[in-house]
Amino acid sequence: MDFDVEVRITLKPGILDPEARAIQHALADLGFPTRRLSTARIFSLSMEAQDRAGAEEKARQMCERLLANPVIHRYEVEVRE
Amino acid sequence: MRFAVVRFGGSNCDLDAAHVLSHVCGVDTDLRWYKEGLGRNYDAVVIPGGFSYGDYLRAGAIAARTPVMEEILRHAKDGGLVLGICNGAQIAAESGLVSGTFTLNAYPKFICRPVHLRVENTATPFTSLYREGEVIQLPIAHKEGRYMADAEVLSALNREKRVVFRFSEPDGRITEEANPNGSAENITGVLGKGGNFLAMMPHPERASEGVLGSEDGKKIFLSMIRYIEMMG
Numbered sequence: 271m272d273f274d275v276e277v278r279i280t281l282k283p284g285i286l287d288p289e290a291r292a293i294q295h296a297l298a299d300l301g302f303p304t305r306r307l308s309t310a311r312i313f314s315l316s317m318e319a320q321d322r323a324g325a326e327e328k329a330r331q332m333c334e335r336l337l338a339n340p341v342i343h344r345y346e347v348e349v350r351e
Numbered sequence: 352m353r354f355a356v357v358r359f360g361g362s363n364c365d366l367d368a369a370h371v372l373s374h375v376c377g378v379d380t381d382l383r384w385y386k387e388g389l390g391r392n393y394d395a396v397v398i399p400g401g402f403s404y405g406d407y408l409r410a411g412a413i414a415a416r417t418p419v420m421e422e423i424l425r426h427a428k429d430g431g432l433v434l435g436i437c438n439g440a441q442i443a444a445e446s447g448l449v450s451g452t453f454t455l456n457a458y459p460k461f462i463c464r465p466v467h468l469r470v471e472n473t474a475t476p477f478t479s480l481y482r483e484g485e486v487i488q489l490p491i492a493h494k495e496g497r498y499m500a501d502a503e504v505l506s507a508l509n510r511e512k513r514v515v516f517r518f519s520e521p522d523g524r525i526t527e528e529a530n531p532n533g534s535a536e537n538i539t540g541v542l543g544k545g546g547n548f549l550a551m552m553p554h555p556e557r558a559s560e561g562v563l564g565s566e567d568g569k570k571i572f573l574s575m576i577r578y579i580e581m582m583g
Binding site: 286288291335337339341342 | 455
């Protein structure tokens with residue numbers, strides 16, 4: 271079966287996000303002050319798997335092996351058919 | 352004695368490293384293209400700086416998962432020396448050879464300038480020719496060089512004396528001002544568990560000849576050579 275999967279990588283809480291800080295400053299300069307701003311990285315992929323659980327498991331392995339760095343990241347996986 | 356400098360697509364300090372090893376330090380050195388693997392046994396492997404795979408995903412992330420890294424892991428496991436410089440350090444961290452990771456600088460900008468470093472441990476194959484606490488000057492050139500590790504890892508590194516270099520003032524004080532990229536505890540050189548693997552962000556190969564303004568980096572390569580000679 272084909273599955274569309276979305277993987278979302280974010281920094282663990284408490285880890286400094288310099289990119290977010292720079293963007294937040296730039297937004298403030300444009301007149302959009304924000305209390306909080308964080309960045310995330312989203313990977314959209316399509317793949318074959320036996321079933322939904324299999325697709326999720328594969329996507330998790332992708333995160334563990336390459337897409338995320340466990341020292342600084344957490345990840346969420348969402349499977350859509 | 353023979354050194355290897357492993358080149359990935361996007362490595363750009365490979366020739367500098369090979370030049371210093373062969374012409375300045377006088378040791379036989381092969382440049383190895385990552386797809387061809389190591390091809391033989393080496394006494395030491397250098398993973399040079401650059402932008403392997405264009406720094407896509409995270410600096411070093413993709414190179415860390417290539418087959419040649421499995422060979423380098425085996426080489427390290429057998430006691431061979433490995434030196435990861437800059438992108439090589441990022442690759443080392445991404446491959447798990449050293450704990451923690453090197454990530455985006457606290458001020459997210461590429462920094463290229465000389466910095467002072469305090470040598471924290473001279474009982475290593477890479478630093479035996481320095482004096483404990485000696486302050487040296489090497490250039491840094493990176494955007495993703497902020498060393499990060501959790502509290503547990505940091506305390507293990509300190510306890511096991513695996514911190515080799517910290518950013519410092521010229522007089523050796525470790526201050527926030529001397530820390531160009533926000534690295535945890537000013538750390539910018541760490542040893543792997545076995546002590547035979549050093550990952551460092553500064554560039555010793557760019558400070559190994561007087562004409563370049565500093566020869567402070569040369570002792571890293573000479574220390575490695577001396578270690579290999581002593582191990583016979």
